[in-house]
Amino acid sequence: MIVVMKLDASSQEVDAVKSRLENLGFKIHPIQGVKRLVLGAVGDRKVANSLNLESFPGVEKVMLIMKPYKMVSREAKEENTIVKVGNVEIGGSKVVSMCGPCAVENEEQMIQIARAVKEAGGHILRGGAFKPRTSPYAFQGLEEEGLKMLARAREETGLPVVTEVINTQDVELVAEYADMLQIGSRNMQNYSLLKAVGMTGKPVLLKRGLSATMEEWLMSAEYILAEKNYNVVLCERGIRTFETYTRNTLDISAVPLIKSLSHLPVVVDPSHATGNWKLVAPLAKASVAAGADGLLIEAHPNPPEALCDGEQSLSPRNLQRLLADLKPFLKAVGRG
Amino acid sequence: MIVVMKLDASSQEVDAVKSRLENLGFKIHPIQGVKRLVLGAVGDRKVANSLNLESFPGVEKVMLIMKPYKMVSREAKEENTIVKVGNVEIGGSKVVSMCGPCAVENEEQMIQIARAVKEAGGHILRGGAFKPRTSPYAFQGLEEEGLKMLARAREETGLPVVTEVINTQDVELVAEYADMLQIGSRNMQNYSLLKAVGMTGKPVLLKRGLSATMEEWLMSAEYILAEKNYNVVLCERGIRTFETYTRNTLDISAVPLIKSLSHLPVVVDPSHATGNWKLVAPLAKASVAAGADGLLIEAHPNPPEALCDGEQSLSPRNLQRLLADLKPFLKAVGRG
Amino acid sequence: MIVVMKLDASSQEVDAVKSRLENLGFKIHPIQGVKRLVLGAVGDRKVANSLNLESFPGVEKVMLIMKPYKMVSREAKEENTIVKVGNVEIGGSKVVSMCGPCAVENEEQMIQIARAVKEAGGHILRGGAFKPRTSPYAFQGLEEEGLKMLARAREETGLPVVTEVINTQDVELVAEYADMLQIGSRNMQNYSLLKAVGMTGKPVLLKRGLSATMEEWLMSAEYILAEKNYNVVLCERGIRTFETYTRNTLDISAVPLIKSLSHLPVVVDPSHATGNWKLVAPLAKASVAAGADGLLIEAHPNPPEALCDGEQSLSPRNLQRLLADLKPFLKAVGRG
Amino acid sequence: MIVVMKLDASSQEVDAVKSRLENLGFKIHPIQGVKRLVLGAVGDRKVANSLNLESFPGVEKVMLIMKPYKMVSREAKEENTIVKVGNVEIGGSKVVSMCGPCAVENEEQMIQIARAVKEAGGHILRGGAFKPRTSPYAFQGLEEEGLKMLARAREETGLPVVTEVINTQDVELVAEYADMLQIGSRNMQNYSLLKAVGMTGKPVLLKRGLSATMEEWLMSAEYILAEKNYNVVLCERGIRTFETYTRNTLDISAVPLIKSLSHLPVVVDPSHATGNWKLVAPLAKASVAAGADGLLIEAHPNPPEALCDGEQSLSPRNLQRLLADLKPFLKAVGRG
Secondary structure, eight states: EEEETTTTTHHHHHHHHHHHHTTTOOEEEEEEEESSSSEEEEEEEHHHHOGGGGGGTEEEEOOOOOOOOTBBTTTTTTTTTOOOEEEEEEESSSSSSEEOOOOOHHHHHHHHHHHHHHHHHEEEEEOSSOOOOSTTOOOOOOOOHHHHHHHHHHHHHHOOOEEEOOGGHHHHHHHHOOOOEEEEEEGGHHHHHHHHHHHOOOOEEOOOOOTHHHHHHHHHHHHHHTTTTOOOEOOOOOOOOSOOOOSSOBBBBBHHHHHHSSSOEEEEEEEEEEEEEEEHHHHHHHHHHOOOOOOEEEEEEEEOSSSGGGGGBBBBHHHHHHHHHHHHHHHTOOOO | OOEETTTTTOOOHHHHHHHHHHHTTTEEEEEEEEEEEEEESSSSSHHHHTOOOOGSTTTEEEESSSOOOOOBBBTTSOOOEEEEEEEEEEEESSOEEEEOSSBOOOOOHHHHHHHHHHHHTTTTEESSOOOOOOOTTSSSOOHHHHHHHHHHHHHHHHOEEEEEEEOOOHHHHHHHHEEEEEGGGGTTOHHHHHHHHHHHHHEEEEEEEEEOOHHHHHHHHHHHHHTTTOOEEEEEEBBOOOOOOOSSSSSSSSHHHHHHSSSSSSEHHHEEEEEHHHHHHHHHHHHHHTOEEEEEEBBSSSSGOOOOOGGGOBBBHHHHHHHHTTTTHHTTTTOO | EEEEEOTOHHHHHHHHHHHHHHHOOOOOEEEEEEEEESEEEEHHHHHHHHHOOOSTTTTEEEOOOOOSSTTTTTTTSOOOOEEEETEEEEEESEEEEEEEOBBOHHHHHHHHHHHHHHHTOOOOOOOSSOOOOSSSOOOOOTTHHHHHHHHHHHHHHHEEEEEEOOOOHHHHHHHHHHHHEEEGGGTTOHHHHHHHHHHHHEEEEOOTTTTTTHHHHHHHHHHHHHHOOEEEEEEEEEOOSOSSSSSSBTTTHHHHHHHHHHHEEEHHHHHHHHHHHHHHHHHHHHHHHTTTSSSEEBOOSSGGOOEEEEEEEEOOHHHHHEEEEEEEEHHTTTTO | EEEEEOOTHHHHHHHHHHHHHHHOOEEEEEOOSSSEEEEESSSSSHHHHHHHHSSSTTTEEEOOOOOOOTTTTTTTTTTTTOOTTTTTEEEESOEEEEEEEEEEEOOOHHHHHHHHHHHTTTOOOEEEESOOSTTSSSOOOHHHHHHHHHHHHHHHOOOOHHHHEOOOHHHHHHHHSSSSEOOOOOGGGGGGHHHHHHHOOOOEEEEOOOOOOHHHHHHHHHHHHTTTOOOOEEEEOOOOOOOOOSSSBBBBTHHHHHHHBBOOOOEEOOHHHHOHHHHHHHHHHHHHHHHHSSSEBBOOOSSGGGOOOOOOOOHHHHHHHHHHHHHHHHHHHOOO
């Protein structure tokens, strides 16, 4: 930690900072700069988190050296983590496709799309039974009925299932049916929920919050690992910016950067990132090229009739074409 | 609703859109523009929410005319809502000060700051017992013990208490102790939690999400009102932008704009908005001048020793000075 | 400057960084942290600007201690700068109102609004003769004809005139007519233009760029001061964010923060910040309360007929009312 | 254009809007909604630009149907535009690599890097002679001397040259030496400069502004085309967001989206987008996969010694490797 003192900090003010740090076990290295005094402080980063040095008189600013995350860090574990969902490995040699509708609507729809996903070569089936919706008047999901339909679609096709959980109370229920629990963007900093999914030990798909920094995202993953659940897959799904021509802005840089900072697998959701099915194919290709370990793609038997997010969903035919068109890119990254 | 068709939309595509709309009870008004066809559709906004017209072939874009919120709207209720917290009215003739520490740390601290708040002329006591923290290694709050300390501080001073609830499971517990339930920024779109606090009927302080639009914020309030709980106070607390010199960017325009769009009271939290106690006083004055119904101000008996957010907390002395300095501004807005 | 080395930096890599720094006159203070080596380097901030240490192998990151701006800094000059425009002082004991239309349209309009500004108690007349417009098909301004009309309006009313210059070639021409040169948001980082207005010695109104950080804004002011022109007034006019209910987001925190970082006066433009004339009054009051040295307010004899920005312009009657309504707030800040 | 009237708009207010529109040649289609009146108005989009309907009493909001850009639009010209720079075609069957240093530093450096670019298979040489720098104390470029060095490097290698122009006064000079004129991010809305480069008829590389929407970016291109210069290449180079782990956020969606909206070629600058040379390779691959027509890549003979942007520059060896590694991706998009 680096503590920059103000130009006019008094020696009493400097001493107060020093003794605070020394009392907490930090070792101090004062550096007299051209104009101001800087204190280097070596000690425990976790303690640094709870310090309030910026509220001390005479302190101009505090700069932390070490990253606040530990267990998710590439420094803590050098080799890639591989997360197993059913018999599918995420983070390994293959790029994994997770496809399905925004919301589970009825059994027929789920079976139909599950078969289409299987046929197109997808690996995991997605679908929402609990839906966090901006409007209280919008369709809120079929809840347990929806989970049962997902389970039946899995029986039909053998595809493992990922579905969102939005409430600590429902974690146990969802974990009964699903192979992987999804934490949606709006809940990325719902820490009670993170702890609860952590405790299940089940694989977790952690979506990046709408305006979460990569650091905050990794800290949320840290919450899950801190419960001794190491099966976390990070999902970049676009961030909120000033641009209005797309629903969100896909932060493609997050893919290689997170992979350098962390050992966890990273997948991309081009459907939510753009909100426009026509952009899904080019962005899926770009994600593979950037090194993503997988893709989360919305697909619906009949997008115009979808109960949510139809505008960003692929029809079975378009899904089939996309997964076929991805092949040369998978080959180019050596993950064919 | 306005549906803009593509330049090259075929008549079958136009007919498909028309019949979809007509089947849902919309009345269609076609307008032939200079280049493209536009369909005006008159009908139920709630239905419009669930349409997927953008996924129809031939549709370029869909523009909604009506705002998606209903019950929170100024159109639904012209006169200002006044929310009563204990014997304090928010949204009425007085500007209400809600002060206290980021986190409840121990009984002594709470009693001490509660007395300081009372003495300075504050109206409501704030303090966190459940703390949503970015890091799993940071202090997570005293939970029920903290709630008890808040209750004792209320006994001592007569000040009603507002405190955050972060989990549906804890809503009942927190509601037992608190006079007002706070929904923090990170949970603004935790809809299960919104429904749960809605069902208690207790006053709710709904903080704006870090990157929530005003529309999304009002929609979250709508969730609470939809549970027949009309006691909602909106709290602007800064939004996330590219600027790094402040912790967040206080969106001061939200105060007059929300008051024109909605009948609900609006308060401002200048402490979180800036993350810098020196900016709290000028921004508190600005908030009053802009028409805020109240202020949420972090105060601590000894900020440098605070377990969280010390850098943005006022000492008792600075709190006293601020509330005194606000008086001419309260007079200027006629809410002395 | 603090150079953080990577966990696995070799001693050769450390030595390369050290010798680079030493060759440039820096003194090195190595600090061995818990895990990694950190190098404190004391020397010239201007040199630090041009270093590329982040491209050295073994370097994780570089953190600069000192702010990059010099002459604009409060540390360089403790007392407030007062900028004189005609006989009006900005940054002194009074809050200055600068009012007028977005664009100069014709002589009658200018004389009419100038009289209204004078009568309402405004101090400086604004109006655009060179207009930077997003669309090449929109009205681009009357150019020199407009400047002449501004000059005639000044003759009529005695109000000094501020107007925008958008091109280095026009600086001399504009400086002939205007009392103060305005640099618009889009040109905040047009460094050739900054140098050119710097060289005129005339007062400059420097608007913050749409997405400029406060640091970049101060650096742009530094360009003007570096030409020995100290007559710079900074104008906060809203920044670009994700919020769409307002045209921009007024960053009200910039007022007290810039005034603590710099000795230059700060004014606020609530018209552009919101793009909505109904929000101008509450934000003008908030700006005064936050400590602004002045206001820039769009006014037009007949807003619905304005050639640009009519939706954010006040009518003469509303301008009169606003300046009257500001009085209690001016009194509250002691600048009546 | 759609004009939404307020709930309580009087019939006089409605008539005022109608007659304003009719006087300007619009044809009105009133639609009585469930609650409010909506006016569809068919007429000239260019006129719509200059209307101030939002400042009319009784008007709630105005929604424009047509895009404001004309000549750059895919609707105006269906086939892709191919821009010829020397003998290199941008927007055709090949993906074009434009490589070189941030700044021209001296002749030796330029010749050296030009040879490396040529050898690696790059097509165009880039390098800055006029440098827009945030700090007035940073290296500002070699100006005409730099242009001469670029010209000599072109002689040596046969590679055409692209370089930035930052001032209308220098346009003629730069056009004498360069094969393509670059408009940098900070000048994307410097309309005088856009007109000036438009008038040269030379190919223009138009970088997206730091926080420009795609619409504003296309409008800036429209300025150049409006001068009858159709040789415009758009360059996505990252936008400003809240994320601080990267210098900017590459908006990869802009590539396919702009290509659907416009006939102009789109290239990507992964160097500025991230500010980190290690991310250049994955993002270059992603850009190719997303459909980019070219890449702008910073390269320097010895990045640690670069006078600017060394941290994001590739060494000759890394450039060579990148261009080689791109080959399978070029093949995958069929532009080998």
